[in-house]
Amino acid sequence: KAGVTQTPRYLIKTRGQQVTLSCSPISGHRSVSWYQQTPGQGLQFLFEYFSETQRNKGNFPGRFSGRQFSNSRSEMNVSTLELGDSALYLCASSFAGEETQYFGPGTRLLVL
Amino acid sequence: AQSVAQPEDQVNVAEGNPLTVKCTYSVSGNPYLFWYVQYPNRGLQFLLKYITGDNLVKGSYGFEAEFNKSQTSFHLKKPSALVSDSALYFCAVREAGTASKLTFGTGTRLQVTL
Numbered sequence: 001k002a003g004v005t006q007t008p009r010y011l012i013k014t015r016g017q018q019v020t021l022s023c024s025p026i027s028g029h030r031s032v033s034w035y036q037q038t039p040g041q042g043l044q045f046l047f048e049y050f051s052e053t054q055r056n057k058g059n060f061p062g063r064f065s066g067r068q069f070s071n072s073r074s075e076m077n078v079s080t081l082e083l084g085d086s087a088l089y090l091c092a093s094s095f096a097g098e099e100t101q102y103f104g105p106g107t108r109l110l111v112l
Numbered sequence: 113a114q115s116v117a118q119p120e121d122q123v124n125v126a127e128g129n130p131l132t133v134k135c136t137y138s139v140s141g142n143p144y145l146f147w148y149v150q151y152p153n154r155g156l157q158f159l160l161k162y163i164t165g166d167n168l169v170k171g172s173y174g175f176e177a178e179f180n181k182s183q184t185s186f187h188l189k190k191p192s193a194l195v196s197d198s199a200l201y202f203c204a205v206r207e208a209g210t211a212s213k214l215t216f217g218t219g220t221r222l223q224v225t226l
Contacts, residue, residue, distance in 0.1 A: 004155075033213070043202065043216040056213050090155055092214075100146070101214060103156040 002027065004093050004104035012110045018079040021107045025072050025093030031055075032074040033101060034066060037088040046089075049074050050096065078109075086111045114139040116205050118217035125193045125224055133188040133220045135203030145186040146204040146214065147177055156202065162186060173197070193224045 005024045013019050025032050033056075034046040045058040049068035066076040072093075078085055088108050092101035115138045125131045137143055144163055148156040160171025167179045177188045186203060203217040 006155075035214075035216075042218050045213050045215070048213065058213070092156075100158055100161055102158060103148070105155045108153075 004091055004102055006089075006091050006104040006107050008107060009105065010108050010110075012112065013081050014112050015081055015083060017081050018077060019081060019109060020075050020077045021089055021091075021109075023074045023076075023091030023093075023104060025074070025091075026102055029093035029095050029102075030072050031094045031096055031101075032068055032072065033092045033094075034074070034076050035090045035092065036060075037090060037106070038086075043090075046076065081111045083111050085109065114143075114205050114207050114215045116203050116215055116217035118201075118203055118220045120220050121218075122221045122223060125222070127195050127224050127226050128192050131188075131190050131193045131197070131222065131224070133201050133203075133222060135186045135188065135217060136184050137186060137203070137205040138184060139205055139207045141207050143186075144206045145177075145179065146206075147171065147175070147186075147188050148202045148204065150200040150202065150219075152199075159188070159201075193222075195224050195226060198222055198224045 007022045031050045033048040035043050037043050048056040052068045063079045068074045088106045090106045092103045094101045117136045146161045147159040150156050159175050160169050162169050162179045170176045175190050200219050200221050202219050204214040206214050
């Protein structure tokens with residue numbers, strides 16, 4: 001089976017812009033979670049989608065949003081980018097959320 | 113609230129020697145515990161998990177971990193380290209019955225030298 005894929009792998013944006021990141025889960029997996037990884041804050045949970053519904057949400061401002069499509073692919077959007085949004089954004093999928101989460105390679109976002 | 117502590121920022125070990133990476137956790141109910149490894153510029157790679165059953169869990173690449181409920185610990189071990197094991201290791205916990213949200217430790221950098 002193919003693993004979790006994320007596009008793009010690298011992204012450079014400027015402050016105030018918005019960005020959309022994409023995640024395709026492992027075939028058959030219906031739960032997709034997003035995490036932000038930074039040197040200062042470590043790995044932090046953003047949100048989780050299951051069957052096109054947000055089921056869980058972390059402590060991030062409303063500028064961070066996401067959605068999931070009927071084929072379980074997910075996107076996350078960050079509006080009005082700030083310098084502090086520079087991070088590695090990781091997507092993870094699991095069958096229904098209760099099992100092992102398998103991570104993609106991440107999208108590295110640099111905000112200038 | 114659930115939490116994970118990895119008390120060591122870095123662990124240094126010589127190749128061929130045993131290694132231990134420490135992890136302690138806190139959850140309200142029964143824990144689901146995980147170890148992941150991250151190589152430079154890569155995502156997280158699953159190593160092993162404890163859900164229930166035997167306290168000694170065996171995982172990928174010769175790694176194992178011991179669940180100790182009384183000490184709320186889940187230390188990662190390997191009998192003989194390889195230089196290629198050098199990477200960043202993360203312990204994570206989720207409370208049983210809660211969907212998906214993993215809480216990660218701060219990570220421990222393992223450096224294996226010849």
